[in-house]
Amino acid sequence: MEPIETLQQEAQTKIQSAASLSELNELRVLYLGKKGPVQELMKGMKDLPKEEKPIFGQKVNQLKQLLSSMIEDKKVELEKKEMEAKIENEKIDITLPGRSPVLGNAHPLNLVKQELEDLFIGLGYQVIEGNDIVDDLYCFERANIPKDHPARDMQDSLYIDQNTLLGTHTTAIQMMVLEKSAPNLPIKVVCPGKVYRRDDDDATHSHQFMQMEGLVIGEKVTLSDLKGTLEFMAKKLFGQDRQIRFRPSYFPFTEPSVEVDVTCHICNGKGCPTCKGTGWIEILGAGEVHPNVLKMAGYDPEKCSGFAFGVGIERVAMLKYGIDDIRHFYTNDKRFLETFKRFD
């Protein structure tokens, strides 16, 4: 065998079996280096007869290229292997817990309040808030609640003095809005707020709770407009399949007055413990604004009309999330609060 072939075979075997990049580098230096056998062959070419030179030269060049590319290929292969080995070495336990940032969340009552606000903002309502302390003129007189009504007794509401008290309903804010707006039309507002009653705190009563009332006054705002609006709200709060019904009721500031029931979101109206087997859940009170209320605020009840509704924020939250005790909202147990990450 000619020396070129011998060399080629020997180099090939060694390159193939190189186990590391450094070994490969040594082989490159060994075969292709300035003092290596390929270079030696090139040097020996000068002793060859003239006619053999080109052929020999070509062969040596081929050998050189072959070895170079073999080393290059091997290098890629070894690099890949080394990378793989390195990566494998970097294996982590992906089941260990992440460094998850602690997030707080809105209080469930604020969550429901915001949801209700957004829902009505989408319908073109403004959000108006008032103070907890109100004048009894707005809390009662303007809401058509007569002087001798039990709620106006010092013993029944949380009075501060003869004329001021902690608001018993957000109607007080509405009455101020009405007076401020008169005689301009239309009015479209929702008024969320904290309200207070002389109740002992237990699972279903709280001396403090949150309400949101809505008020719409226009040239021709009817009781059926109230129904459509509340139907929209019920679907947003409790799901698209919900239906509502009106039952006649009585509030001094609306006429006609209605209690509003929504089909139970737990059983879909079939009857379950949440709805006490009736398929319906009472969610709010509402009605057409009483003409006296409009008159007192400076509107002509012959020229405009409107509706008002009041929804209990706690009630919505309790129904929606199945909360059985209203005191949870004000105890602020971290485990309770953390549950309400989003409205759903």
Place this chain on the structure above:
Amino acid sequence: MRISRKWLSQYMDVSDLSIEEMADRITSAGLEVEGVERLAQGTNLVIGQVEECYPHPDSDHLNCTKVNVGDEVLDIVCGAPNVAAGQKVIVALPGAKLCGGEIKKGKIRGQVSNGMICSLVELGVDPHSLSEEQKSGIEVLDQDAPVGNKDPFAYLGLDDEILEIGLTPNRSDCLAAFNMGLEAGAILNREVKLPEYQGAANVGGKTNLHVSSTTEKCPLFLGKVIGEITIKESPKWMKELLAASGMKSINNVVDISNIVMLETGQPMHFYDKDAIVNQEITVASGFDEDYVALDGVTYHLLPEDIVITNQSKPIGIAGIMGGDDSKILDTTKGLIIECAIFDHVSIRNTARRLNLATESSIRYQKGIEPLAASKALDRAVQLLIEYADAKMIEETVQYGDSGYTPVKLSCTLKDINGRLGTDFNVEEVKDVFERLHFEPVYEDGNYTVNIPSYRTDIEGKADLSEEVIRLLGYDRLPSTLPLMEMTEGKLNDKQKLIRTVRNLYCQLGLQDCLTYTLVSTQKKDNAILGLQDPIQLASPMSEERRWIRTSILPSLLDVVSYNHARTIKDVNVFELSNVAGTQGTRMHLAFVLSGLLQQTRWLQYELPSDFYTGKGLIETLFDHIGISAARVSFEANTEDVVHFHPYQSAKILIDKKCIGYLGKIHPQYAKETDCKDVIMAELDFDALVDIKKAKIKFAPISKYPSVQRDLAFVIDRNMPVKKVVNIINKNARYNKEEIIRNVEVFDVYQGEHVAKDEKSVALSITFQSDTHTLKDEEINEVFENILNAIQTECNATLRS
């Protein structure tokens, strides 16, 4: 309000309606039926006669009986002590369903027993309406009871069903059975026939009775002497109606006063004529003395109470309870009738104070229709003549008047449909008014209606529209949205800021809380950033809820200690709520931090809830809402060193104005509140709302590289690092351009290798120009100036 099927049946035919059907329809028309009650319950019952009765061979209290039930004779073992041969009894046959379960054929201690002899309690009759004898044994029927009769309830008059109706305050007229009958007739669309009694009291001869009032709280008093009456047992129908209304029968005369009250809603009082001296009755007030009422209890009268007097002595608490001396006895021979209107607020206050809720006081409190008094008097006279042999009737004496004027209203169909958003036609609406006895006349597109005296709730068109929709049914109401010009739905700036801050703090790991507005005196006194002049309630429910809070923190500390007590660590909470004092209402933002704010234990990663975390939360908040760090400063808190650690707390200032406090809790206050080592802050949120905030504006980003130089020095331990930073910022200019872009504190050290009263501080300063790449000489010049300044102004010793 309780009204029974039998009672309604006196006025109209409802035999085709089940009680549930009636309840449903009455409820949908606005009178909520809260319950349906049956006087007695049980199936498969029969009247039988005990033919034989002998002791059970194996028991000392049971008896074996043979009971004839008409078509057969049954063996029944009976445990009642009063069972005896010959009695007529109620037998529950095998298969009977009673409140206690089903009756089956069987053996009791070896003896055959094919049924049960019943007591009324076992048949579900309200024990309150039964005598002790009835409660402890089987019911023994009269000897004329028909054996084999399969409806013993009808025989006993216990076959009635009662509707329990929850009336809204505007419909107290329905407390009167006559009015309830008319209402039910309107709802169920039935013809109603009430008894004819009008004018029955317009009889009588001359009288010596004198009635009057010295108080304006009695606008009307009708009095009448009935010279002779006979006291006896009431007729069966009266007893049954009273029982259905939960009242006991006493005698015919007392029962008549109660029946008339139930029918007309007007409480009335009958006095024994002989007990009233000189036939004089005066309504008065101004008493302050003890008084024994007819229940035998002594009540203390106060000047504001309305009192019925005879010869200036109290004989009754008006509208609530009569007196013992003048009550109707079996020996009573003649009556004086009182039929009056009293001020309902006064009655309410007195009844509540004396804790006396009587049938009478309840009706007075809810308001009585203006014509009820004369209706009641007519009806009472009619019944007294018929059932108490009333004779020697004297003419009616009247003090004051009812002040009633009839109400006539008019409206158009458009008024009705326009308010409701409905499409009802002329006839439908007219029919509703007719059913309600409004006597409608429809002319030229206009309804004219006469409102009956008892419908004091109907004042105008709006009320008429409600009558229409509740009788035609809310299921006929369409569902639409208001048609009007577009309005913009939006939150105002404050509401937006509240949401921004709430979102920010939630994202930073704080939990949003809500605590009560009303607090104890102790919490009120521990206000932080509290408003001036706290407000207290005129009559608080409890000491815990006496004051309107002027600060949130005391309540929030409660939240922390509550959670800590339940071994919940790392409680980091905030609240945004209104606080108030006599000067007005402000919104505050408060937070309390404890434990760690962030943590991943196995990675040894943690963010402690310490002072600097609290400070960072405030700095981030300000930066986020557009208040630049340059406007903010934290100064030593010297004002509130009771709640705060005096050396780890700060006043928070924006534009040199204090808007809040931040700091570690004072160890003493921590002890009182069970909140060790917490960080707390309270800020005037309204100040943040009102303060001018920077608008977001794009500034070009420098194309040239920035250079960082570090600087370490030792200064006096009490020297604020902020002072050094300020000096650096003052020397930030080169060629009029501010080339210092950031000063970062990266190390503060005190302890070993540093003198006791000194600290070592290391800062990193970033230099950059918007116009060129900074040269070393330029930076050096500025840097040198800084070094000189802090050495001279802060007495700093540079470290290499």
